[in-house]
Amino acid sequence: MNKKELDPTSSPWAPFGVQLRRSREARGLTQAQLARLIGCDPSHVSLVELSHRPPSMNFAMKADEVLETGGTLMLMYWQHKHTALVPGFPEYANYEAKAAEIRMFEIGVIPGLLQTREYATALEAGHVRQGGATQAQAEERVSFLLTRQQCLDRTPPPLVHAVLDESCLRRIIGGRDLMVAQFLLLEELAQRPNIAIQVAPFSLGENVPFMRMVFLLTMPDRKVLGYSENEHRGFLDRDADAVLPVVRGYDRLQIEAMNQADSLAMIRSARRDLEWMST
Helix, strand or coil, rough: CCCCCCCCCCCCCHHHHHHHHHHHHCCCCCCCHHHHCCCCCCCHHHHHHHHCCCHHHHHHHHHHHCCCCCCCHHHHHHHCCCCCCCCHHHHHHHHHCCCCEEEECCCCCCCCCCCHHHHHHHHHHHHHHHCCCCCHHHHHHHHHHHHHHHHHCCCCCCEEEEEEEEEECCCCCCHHHHHHHHHHHHHHHHHCCEEEEEEHHHHHHHHHHCCCCCCEEEECCEEEEEEEEEECEEECCHHHHHHHHHHHHHHHHHHHHCHHHHHHHHHHHHHHHHHHHHH
């Protein structure tokens, strides 16, 4: 049977169709077999692959589950529907889903990949109250975040290293009970062999090399990408010369920050303080 070549530039949904076919063929499935597992007609799979029909959110979600893509198809779906997201961020998230290593530094808030749903929802509720987002946009952002978090459970999982400025622990988001649950999640995630969490304490003062959030992705081919944001948009940097100083700064930060054992002790102490206050 002749297989029609796919052109990823032919339409806005064409990249999704190309990725769907690649993922399906990597699993050794025919269109009919995939359709059976998803619960749709084989012609629907064909039409989506050829970008003659846009996928639904449910289709993308089920295809991700069946093909075990680590959420790649849902991320591509949201990238096309990204009206509520900071410009530039969907492109970063697409690379994040495939990265072999993810390094993060955050100030003020827990990094998204490590947030509970309730913590993320509380953050977005604040944006809605301040007029920075509509309720629909807030819900879209939370859904997008939960899709991103699927990369932590893919096989093999990425190596994740997160350095949290101490302000991430001291800023109460959504109330004491919600923060207790968030701290418990951090403690749980830190037990995974592929995840390391450190805290950069206030005592580091001017020795913290970054005064803004910084993400670094190491891709399977060992290329390193950098990502940062201002209030209006995100910036994905692929230039090795530009990213190298950020990598060096992050290496210094890992050395200066508390080790994981002491960092977890600080997180547990913060949680117990809140539990005591609640009691």
